[in-house]
Amino acid sequence: MGKLKYALFTGCTAKQSTPEQMMSTMAVANKLDIELIELTEASCCGASHLQDYDDFLSLVLNARNIAYAEKHELTMVTICNTCQLNTAMTKHRLDNNAELKAKVNEKLAEVGLEYKGTSLVTHFLYAIIDDFGLDKIKEMVVKPLNKFNIAPFYGCHNIRPSELQNESHNKKENPYNPTSLDDLIIACGGVNVDYEEKNKCCGFHVELQAPHTAAVLAGTAIAGATDQNADMMVTPCPLCHLKLDTQTKHSSEAIGREVALPVLHMQQMIGLALGCTSEELGLKHHVTEVGFI
């Protein structure tokens, strides 16, 4: 296998509220000898909200991001579930509708770009599973996480709608019984925790407009993991991470029960197992204490 190389779409949170996610992505890529070319030209994907206001503009901006990955002739790797969904959905719609693609390209031509449809778009989690291989990760583990019960939190926008999501990777994920993150936990030597909320919504997207709904969903998820004896949660999505890590006070109040668990980004979990330091993984940036890890 030659060296793996991808175009990295960081999304916005990795550059702001989850610096630890950016740090751990680069640390893990380094350990796995994966080359990530950052798409510094990329804009925000609209985070599933811009399209509520202006669908066409959202398509144009996301197509522009993919066009930059195409320029590098690389698969685009995302590290945020919502970036993944918005980008993959744009790709799906343009690849299956020549008229729409032409309309979008008419706009992109104004800035000298073209969306061709030649780059795949996949989340880092599935790039690791499909292209790198969990067996290889397993062989590289130097600090197995066998002391820890780890609850996977998949995040909606990596598993639903499944028909679209399963276009983006070889690993066929069942949205009602996903296994990719469980498999990754096991590969890192950890004990995967099964609980009802692992494939449910964290509420992040309505945090401002429906704070109670958001807090109940996040609180219920943390409680579900806690009740199955989880020591920590792990997620591939920085938005789920923000909701579960930084909002425990609201979540606890909403469900009438004190809840808080350390929440790792998927990259941090891999990094820990591969022997990265807590500095490299940005563990100091967590709001809920992760000291014992």
Add this chain to the structure above:
Amino acid sequence: MSTGTITTQKVNFKVFRFNADEDYLPYYEDYSMDVTSEEVVLDILNRIKWDHDGSFSYRRSCRHGICGACAIKVNGRSTLACKESMTTMIEYFGNDLTIEPLSTKRAVKDMIIDKGDFWEKHESVTPYLVTDIDEAPTCENLVLPHDAEKLNEADLCIQCGACHYACPAVEVNEDFFGPAAFAAAYRFESDVRDSDTDRLKAINEERQGVWDCVKCYECAEACPKDINPIEKITKLHQMTFTAGIAKSNVATRHAVGFLHSIKKHGLLDEGGLVLYSEGLGVVKHIPVALKMFKKGKIIMPWNMPKSDNLDEIQKLIKSSSTAKF
């Protein structure tokens, strides 16, 4: 008709039982059966009733995926029992299957639930055509194919409730209309013959309307008719702007705020978005913001990163914008 060989395997069913007239609490009954690859979930419900316990209750009627009566949950997945093959269920969840009503807290008897909230919400979106009828028309009232396509298959909904009871927002917020009601609202809003003015206003209200959708895509996954309710919810969002009825509130400013931020930075300015969306309400976020600031999670406005080639993004926003607020 199956062309392959019919196979049989043993499946253990854990079945939700409850009789609101007699039981204080629900319980689960175990049934073990040989299941053939030809069977659908409804066959199992029938066999439980016919072979094991005649008191077992569930709704069924057409057996052709059109009446919407037999929706239940298998291992938490909303399922139209007459349409879903047992082979798929075993493939999805293995040989231990839990059979439950769509909503256990609304159970009346076994699989039968009180769907009152579903119908009430359905009614709230004026789920019928509102138009002036010419009682003595001189010709047919034609709808062109191009206009009919705008319904986007929303008219295929059979009101089975699969999406409604898969929606986490419905579970938490009892005012929220839910995906089926929104799909119905879209069906009539997109009908060229309709002239109702209240429907869009109803789905635009906070708490009950589309703005409280959590965007989890559970409804898209659950719908047995592939209606993709969240796609209709997105279109309803857009319609509120097109119709000019979107009010300036935290939800609409949150959607529009993305545009402002992308125009300025390419990336989303997280702090700026909260401020723009909340206005003075931003003060309630200060305690969490302080915690985040201490952990290096908040960037000062003057350090806000920008996308390279920002001029391209700005040019595209100028030329490609299609909405106004």
